[in-house]
Amino acid sequence: MSTIPTFKCVLLDIEGTTTPISFVHDQLFPYVTNNLENFLNKNWNSTELQQKIQLLREQAIKDVNDNNLPDSVLIPESKEINEIKHFIIKNIKWQMEIDRKIGSLKSFQGFMWESGFESGELKGEIFDDVLEAFKRWKGIIQIFIYSSGSINAQKLIFKNSDKGDLSSYIDGYFDTTIGSKLEKSSYINIAKEIKVEPNEILFLSDNVKEIVAARSAGYQTAIMERKGNSPLSDDDRKNNIILSDFLQIFSHATF
Ligand SMILES: CSCCC(=O)C(=O)COP(=O)(O)O
Numbered sequence: 001m002s003t004i005p006t007f008k009c010v011l012l013d014i015e016g017t018t019t020p021i022s023f024v025h026d027q028l029f030p031y032v033t034n035n036l037e038n039f040l041n042k043n044w045n046s047t048e049l050q051q052k053i054q055l056l057r058e059q060a061i062k063d064v065n066d067n068n069l070p071d072s073v074l075i076p077e078s079k080e081i082n083e084i085k086h087f088i089i090k091n092i093k094w095q096m097e098i099d100r101k102i103g104s105l106k107s108f109q110g111f112m113w114e115s116g117f118e119s120g121e122l123k124g125e126i127f128d129d130v131l132e133a134f135k136r137w138k139g140i141i142q143i144f145i146y147s148s149g150s151i152n153a154q155k156l157i158f159k160n161s162d163k164g165d166l167s168s169y170i171d172g173y174f175d176t177t178i179g180s181k182l183e184k185s186s187y188i189n190i191a192k193e194i195k196v197e198p199n200e201i202l203f204l205s206d207n208v209k210e211i212v213a214a215r216s217a218g219y220q221t222a223i224m225e226r227k228g229n230s231p232l233s234d235d236d237r238k239n240n241i242i243l244s245d246f247l248q249i250f251s252h253a254t255f
């Protein structure tokens with residue numbers, strides 16, 4: 001068994017990989033849905049909030065025009081303020097019910113989470129083995145994050161984590177502004193950006209479709225099978241390296 005890594009850097013998904021899915025669904029998402037109305041009322045005059053709302057508005061227009069969604073998802077601009085807020089809340093709750101991984105929603109959520117992390121109400125949950133691997137990789141293997149969550153939200157989770165401030169371990173962050181996690185081109189773009197050959201990058205994720213996209217771009221990959229992740233098929237098991245713990249990477253024959 002080799003203990004010498006054949007990769008120069010790791011690219012890590014968050015939800016289901018560094019962080020339990022339950023943290024995202026039981027803490028992060030309810031923080032948004034429970035505080036939405038208050039948050040809009042309190043921050044209505046903030047330019048940043050209005051920019052985030054504009055992104056939601058533009059996405060909703062695209063949804064109606066390109067995706068044939070009903071006009072009821074639209075967010076009007078020129079109505080009474082409480083009516084506009086009503087449509088924003090409706091739009092966000094609808095998108096969150098289907099766990100949409102789309103930039104405008106993720107950017108809005110990240111903006112809201114800022115207050116939660118600042119007040120200490122939210123603390124990023126990171127698996128124990130992730131911190132141990134970060135310590136072993138420091139100065140040897142570069143660590144990058146690629147999540148559907150906004151870069152702002154990613155930084156908040158690692159800076160305000162239950163393991164302390166982990167920012168110093170992380171060399172860079174990518175979100176879907178570089179492209180969808182399901183597209184081969186996104187992984188090629190990331191490799192170009194970090195100036196590392198695709199076959200020298202190890203991508204870890206719980207999502208098999210993301211793994212397939214990264215593999216088609218020439219990455220080394222492994223599927224994370226954490227408690228609470230979606231079940232894997234027999235084919236997934238046959239065709240992939242499956243890990244339940246980052247520390248298994250250090251003793252895995254093919255890495
Ligand atoms: C900064 S992660 C917040 C969680 C989130 O909103 C999300 O969509 C995570 O998706 P991932 O790509 O990390 O599985």
Ligand SMILES: [Mg+2]
Binds near residue numbers: 206
């Ligand atoms: Mg994930």
